[in-house]
Amino acid sequence: xxxxxxxxxxxxxxxxxxxxxxxxxxxxxxxxxxxxxxxxxxxxxxxxxxxxxxxxxxxxxxxxxxxxxxxxxxxxxxxxxxxxxxxxxxxxxxxxxxxxxxxxxxxxxxxxxxxxxxxxxxxxxxxxxxxxxxxxxxxxxxxxxxxxxxxxxxxxxxxxxxxxxxxxxxxxxxxxxxxxxx
Amino acid sequence: xxxxxxxxxxxxxxxxxxxxxxxxxxxxxxxxxxxxxxxxxxxxxxxxxxxxxxxxxxxxxxxxxxxxxxxxxxxxxxxxxxxxxxxxxxxxxxxxxxxxxxxxxxxxxxxxxxxxxxxxxxxxxxxxxxxxxxxxxxxxxxxxxxxxxxxxxxxxxxxxxxxxxxxxx
Numbered sequence: 476x477x478x479x480x481x482x483x484x485x486x487x488x489x490x491x492x493x494x495x496x497x498x499x500x501x502x503x504x505x506x507x508x509x510x511x512x513x514x515x516x517x518x519x520x521x522x523x524x525x526x527x528x529x530x531x532x533x534x535x536x537x538x539x540x541x542x543x544x545x546x547x548x549x550x551x552x553x554x555x556x557x558x559x560x561x562x563x564x565x566x567x568x569x570x571x572x573x574x575x576x577x578x579x580x581x582x583x584x585x586x587x588x589x590x591x592x593x594x595x596x597x598x599x600x601x602x603x604x605x606x607x608x609x610x611x612x613x614x615x616x617x618x619x620x621x622x623x624x625x626x627x628x629x630x631x632x633x634x635x636x637x638x639x640x641x642x643x644x645x646x647x648x649x650x651x652x653x654x655x656x657x
Numbered sequence: 658x659x660x661x662x663x664x665x666x667x668x669x670x671x672x673x674x675x676x677x678x679x680x681x682x683x684x685x686x687x688x689x690x691x692x693x694x695x696x697x698x699x700x701x702x703x704x705x706x707x708x709x710x711x712x713x714x715x716x717x718x719x720x721x722x723x724x725x726x727x728x729x730x731x732x733x734x735x736x737x738x739x740x741x742x743x744x745x746x747x748x749x750x751x752x753x754x755x756x757x758x759x760x761x762x763x764x765x766x767x768x769x770x771x772x773x774x775x776x777x778x779x780x781x782x783x784x785x786x787x788x789x790x791x792x793x794x795x796x797x798x799x800x801x802x803x804x805x806x807x808x809x810x811x812x813x814x815x816x817x818x819x820x821x822x823x824x825x826x
Contacts (some may be wrong), residue, residue, distance in 0.1 A: 499717040521743030528738040592729030
């Protein structure tokens, strides 16, 4: 073995020595580049998450405000023919309700996320309170108009309090399900 | 010439002495406490290595922040937002300890935890055995993590994190 072979062996040995003594790094764990470094796609996805978070926070605040207004509307239902308070509260509730729905329906959702937990029932209950919130104001308007004109309301129009009550119940339950989450 | 050969042999022997272990069957879970409820989330996607040489062991464990799953998908998305998982995709735990500790059943390690891009030192309590476990208490505000709130009350700043793991050569 000549000198150059010895030097090569020493060099090789030192390389192994240095490698063995180097601090453990993420590359030693077999992580891929995309798992460690930020890609433009990931920056965009984080923005999506933040937009979603912000929109759902607004949805939450508006939803709780809607619930408050709905409660007041329900409580004034008995005096609906004597004053306009019930009607105005109902209009405000409806306006806030559909604004709340807008923030939920348009919030971006990252792909590949399957709903689990209370959110599943929160969404299912919308199939009850959404039609009720469309129907109740129309029936309420017709009921009041008929009463003012001295006309007899149809059996469907007379169901205004029942439909509004079902919508209110479903909405309150839906809000309660999400309020106990964070 | 003999001296050079001796140096080479010595360095080679030192290299052989180093023991490398890979994390295996590892799981991590966090517990978030609030006035009204307690929530758990867990991840089984831990990657880690431990290198023991010259009576000192060094370890590094990485967990994809996105991999933590709780019982509610909406909560998981909130967690991903506040931890900015796309900006800071990994949570890492690293530290060193004397190799002699591996002969004990319980010991403590001063470890560095990187969460939300901020590194802080914590005491990691280890229960060492065939299947080992570890526990540390993360402090969210130390990592500039905005604490989520429920009915005007924020979750506890202290988040206990538990690990269970095995090492294989």
